[in-house]
Amino acid sequence: MILTLTLNPAIDRNVQADRLVFEDRAYILSTSETAGGRGINASMVIHTFNAPTRAIACSGGKAGKRFEELLADSGFPTNFVRIRHSIRTNLTIVDKQGLAVKLNERGPHIQATELARFEKTVAENLDGASWLMICGSLPPGVPPDFYARLIKLAQKANVKTLLDTDGDALLHGLEAGPTAVAPNQAEAERLLNRALITQAHFREAAHRIVQMGAESVIMSLGSRGAVGATGTRVVEAVPPMIDAICAIGAGDALAAAFVWALSEQKTFDDAVRWGVACGTASAALPGISFPTFAQTEKMHSRVEVRVVSA
Numbered sequence: 001m002i003l004t005l006t007l008n009p010a011i012d013r014n015v016q017a018d019r020l021v022f023e024d025r026a027y028i029l030s031t032s033e034t035a036g037g038r039g040i041n042a043s044m045v046i047h048t049f050n051a052p053t054r055a056i057a058c059s060g061g062k063a064g065k066r067f068e069e070l071l072a073d074s075g076f077p078t079n080f081v082r083i084r085h086s087i088r089t090n091l092t093i094v095d096k097q098g099l100a101v102k103l104n105e106r107g108p109h110i111q112a113t114e115l116a117r118f119e120k121t122v123a124e125n126l127d128g129a130s131w132l133m134i135c136g137s138l139p140p141g142v143p144p145d146f147y148a149r150l151i152k153l154a155q156k157a158n159v160k161t162l163l164d165t166d167g168d169a170l171l172h173g174l175e176a177g178p179t180a181v182a183p184n185q186a187e188a189e190r191l192l193n194r195a196l197i198t199q200a201h202f203r204e205a206a207h208r209i210v211q212m213g214a215e216s217v218i219m220s221l222g223s224r225g226a227v228g229a230t231g232t233r234v235v236e237a238v239p240p241m242i243d244a245i246c247a248i249g250a251g252d253a254l255a256a257a258f259v260w261a262l263s264e265q266k267t268f269d270d271a272v273r274w275g276v277a278c279g280t281a282s283a284a285l286p287g288i289s290f291p292t293f294a295q296t297e298k299m300h301s302r303v304e305v306r307v308v309s310a
Contacts, residue, residue: 002046002259003159006039006057007123008139008158009081009088009109011066014287016261017138017164020095024220029096034288035070038135038164041252041290042259045143045278047076048125049260049293054079054211055171056121056127058139060108061086065232081121083114092288094246096184102248120148126157132290134173136253145157146177160262164255174213180262181209182255184220202227203234203308216268218258218275225303226279237272239280239299247283253290254279 016030024172053076059067060083067087071078085108094100110118132154134147147169154161160179163170164189174181188205189196196205202221206229209217216230225238237282257278261271277300281291291299300305 001044001052001054001129002133002263003122003125004039004046004055004135006037006041006055006136007033007110007118007142007146008088008137009037009040009057009059009067010068010088010107011063012036012288013089013095015091016287017095019097019138020099020101022091022223026095033049033066033070033291035067035074036288037223038252038255039133040071041156041249041288042078042133042164042256043078044074045071045253045290047064047074047258048290049257049296050258051263052076055130056081056084056118056125057185058087058108058110058114058118059279060084060265061139063087063089065295074255079125081114081118083108083110085109089128092248094248094287098244098246100246101250107137109141112286115146115284119150119153120209123153126159129154129181131160131161131162132160133162133164134256135255135291136180137166145172147173150179150250151176158273162259164252174209176215177215178278179214180216180218181214182218182220182251182258183209184251185222188219199236203229203236218254218272218309220254220279222247222250224285226272226309228268230268232309233268235269235272236306237276238304238306239276240302241283243279244283245286246288249288249290250282253282257296269305269307272304274300276303 088105258275259272
């Protein structure tokens, strides 16, 4: 069982437009609503791979009710920790050329008692889990070391952890020694307080993040693939050229496939390959949607993995 956490979920309102332009009109081609959040997205990918997964997420207000309705037919079990305030609603606009704008609300204030219930729910579900994926931003008012506490909780239960977050939550989480972290380029730049431009920069950054406490790292670089590092080993995974339609959510797909591969006892290098394959296949799909296992497997054979140092 791969357990996923989404402390700051959302209703994702998705708009497909004919074009994205300034100071001129554009036309809406279609709209949809989906249940969003990095952990929810990860569970969706893992489920399509026919692997067992359970999602834990906060839910509150009218948006929370709609969120639960959207997940009712997801096919995987979900534990909802109900909170007083309404969860957020995010807006994504994508045009036919693949340009995208994503506007996220910060999320609800979560009270200390609600946070304690969330932590208790996590503890109750660790039995039987092989991995715990801790995903997404912290809502306002949540202590920046909260994810670090969950990592330590999982470690006591001998459950491996992947941390996929940003800012202070990532910094504090690294101090707890997660099994893996999955920052994208922008998140890594904020963590290290430096611009990352060249391949050498990416390799150095991945190695530095390992030195900061993670056992391994997979750093997403968008259309350039990913860099993975564990110990002294650094690998680069380069995807084929594709016509990207919507890259939003591709990083969530990458992290999910990476964890799935490791849970299937695949090598670290191959897990990085699977992650990049799934992220690339996701970017080739319209809207915020995720590839099937067959689509990912087809892309997997086209991803090149290079060992930079061993």
